[in-house]
Amino acid sequence: MQPLEPRRAGAPSHASRPAAIPSRPIFRASAIPQASLTTPSTFFRDCLISLLLFLLISEWLRPLAWMADADIQTGPILVVFGICIAIDCCKVPLVWAWMSKVVVIVLFIGFMFDRNGFLSGAWVIDLVSMLSQDIGHLARAHFDLISGQLRTLLFLLGWSLLISVVQALMLQRQHSLWFVGTTLIYLVLLQLMLGADTVPGIMRTIGYGLFLLALLNLSRIEQTYGFASVRPGSFFQWLAVSFVFVAALAGAGWFSAKQAEPTHLMKPVSWGYLYDRMFELYNGDMAASTAIAKSGYGQDDSSLGGPLQVDTTTVFTAKTSELTYWRGESKNVYDGKGWTQTSVTPEPLRSNEAAGTNRVITQEVLWSDKSPSKQLFLGGKLQGIDMLLTEKGKPLSPDFLLVSAASGKISLPEIMDSLSYYKVTVQPVQVDPILLSTDTTSYPAGLASEYLQLPASLPRTVRSLAEQVTASSPTPFAKAVAIEQYLSHTYPYSLGKSTHPSRNEDFVSHFLFVDQTGYCDHFSTSMVVMLRSVGVSARWVKGFAPGTLLKGSEDEQLKEVAVGNQDAHSWVEVYFPSAGWVPFEPTPGFSGMSSDNPQEILTTEAMARSEMTASLANITKPNRFTANPREWLQTTKETLIHIANRYQQVFMILIGCCFLFAGLVLLLRRKGYLYAGRLHVPFYINRPSDSHPLIPYMDRLWMQLFRKYGLKSKDQTIREYIGALKSLRPAQQQALLSFAQIYESVRYDSAHSLPYSKREITAIWKAIQKTH
DSSP states (O other), X not given: OOOOOOOOTTOOOOSSOOOOOOSSOSSOGGGSOOTTOOOHHHHHHHHHHHXXXXXXXXXXXXXXXXXXXXXXXXXXXXXXXXXXXXXXXXXXXXXXXXXXXXXHHHHHHHHHHOSTTTTTTTHHHHHHHHHHHHHHHHHTTOGGGOOHHHHHHHHHHHHHHHHHHHHHHHHHSOOOHHHHHHHHHHHHHIIIIIXXXXXXXXXXXXXXXXXXXXXXXXXXXXXXXXOOOOSTTHHHHHXXXXXXXXHHHHHHHHHHHHHHTTSOSSOOOOHHHHHHHHHHHHHTOHHHHTOOEEOOOOSOOSSOOSOEEOOOOEEEEEEESSOOOEEEEEEOEEOSSOXXXXXXOOEEOOOOOOOTTSOOEEEEEEEOTTOOBSEEOBSSEEEEXXXXXXXXXXXXXXXXXXXXXXXXXXXXXXXXXXXXEEEEEEEOXXXXXXXXXXXXXXXXXXXXXXHSOOOTTOOHHHHHHHHHHTTTOOSHHHHHHHHHHHHHHHSOBOSSSOOOXXXXXXXXXXXXXXXXXXXXXXXXXXXXXXXXXXXXXXXXXXXXXXXXXXXXXXXXXXXXXXXXXXXXXXXXXXXETTTEEEEEOOSTTOOSSOSSSOOSSOOHHHHTSGGGSXXXXXXXXXOSSOSOHHHHHHHHHHHHHHHHHHTHHHHHHHHHHHHHHHHHHHHHHHTTSOSSSTTOOOSSOOOTTOOXXXXXXXXXXXXXXXXXXXXXXXXXXXXXXXXXXXXXXXXXXXXXXXXXXXXXXHHHOTTTSOOOOHHHHHHHHHHHHTTO
């Protein structure tokens, strides 16, 4: 800011008393860069600011290809914007600058729409003809007939105008915070509303913004605190310190983000879920919709999701020579909400004779009186049936059993009594991981279409995540292992924290990007859908986990287990041409199938662990104190969320009180009641000669004038400055001169000046603004 001198020698006096002019004005002329002076450091600063503006613009264009779900080439567009920024940075005259920009844009359109004939120049005639037709379409309001050339032209011209305005504000007015903030809001909204991964862009934008603020605030600091950079290397020293500071902050943020991976930093907003909750509140059926289901094995899997309560009711007790999962059936059709099975007529069961070299498992199942069933649950491929008993104790012939070739479900006809006991021999799945890792044989005809099925409404974000997880996995087996490990190591297990997806929301997408926690149905369904989205045939399987090993049966030949509703479970089977269907286990806490490679069977020691059940009491809880930064961040986040939910009403009241207090303070300051005291932050540090409390406030008003009409010259008095403003009307100049007279009286002769209040000064300033 230039010093507000009362007058020069010979200048007309309008002040009541010319004496008492302070020897140290509040603003130094040396701190104000002259518009006509261009130094190498100034030009270098302008180039850096323009470069940072270009980088910020690039963050606006990066998500365009993702949002359009098509291959949009943002590189050529950025080249055009870079040329426009360079033209404005070199301060080319306005007419020549826009002529150059228009030429560049036209050449870009010609190159993009007619690359083959670009050098011949014939595209110019076609472009003129196309634009003339578009003018006719615009006149008739046929906007759907407008050509892509005109759309591109308007897009580039609009962005070029916006960039020119933003660049002028940055270079001339040192205003950049609003544009950096707008960019951050834009990227955050894309993340929250559309699910785009804009976290890297947000981190880059923060870095660009901090460095940009450091560059722009140097001249503002000089003006505010009244000092100038006199040493030739001071600007570059400031630049180096700012770069080191921003690099340190960016490095710390990058390191924290890497430590938090693969936990998502932001969850997209589920608008459909919010709509459903509002709809349910309106209809008064919220209580019914939020009823928590109980764990157990059911027949209808068409609508998955929602919290579960643990039901410890025993379904059956069993004796088995080796502990295994109890497979019930598989399903192949996913519709975005749950699973169904293609209707296939069951066929009579045909027992398979086990080969002599293959290991078999003997299993006996005794159903609970409260849970009779007509379905068989087996720990492998059925080889033989030794006995079947109905609930009335009558023996049955195996010839009554029916099997579905598509799902593998084995059961009795509906007209027959339920089973109470059966004894079978099964062959467990035996595979060679080395053989699977090299299996790249194509799928049989008809199998791919059935087990690669996905709904047309599947969000692209699910497919993109699967492609990202399997990017370095060349074979189907490697892809299956990668997705299995990603799900089991990324998302926590919980029966009570999952929520229902909305009516128009995909179940897998809701789990992966909104809830990010769930139980076996979430993990198994997500793995199947992700595998299918990358071309690997898979199906969803349900049954029971091995159950709880009963005491006293460890040393027996047949281990006795109790299987309850809390052991109801689902997992995944992946098809390999060399081995058939191989099970995989993506749910954390369940080690039925190894996370590294599929196993033939489960060891007794692994099955004896209590965490093999789906009970809430067996979920592994993180330690309060841990050396792992990722676990610490996750624990801290969950603690904060718990506190926020618990004291939600208190927080809302406190936030409301803070807003009310801030609004009251702003209102009182605006009315002129709070212009001094501790609540008033002065524009500069008061010196002993600055005895009048209105001086800082009036200085800020002059700052507004200087920002609007330009800085005052070193040799000008304030009255000469007002008289030199040709854009002012006579009434406005007279009002400003009156304001200057009051300022001089208050500033330089405060002892004899008339008593003015801040409210009166504000009213005079508003009257000056109304003279426009």
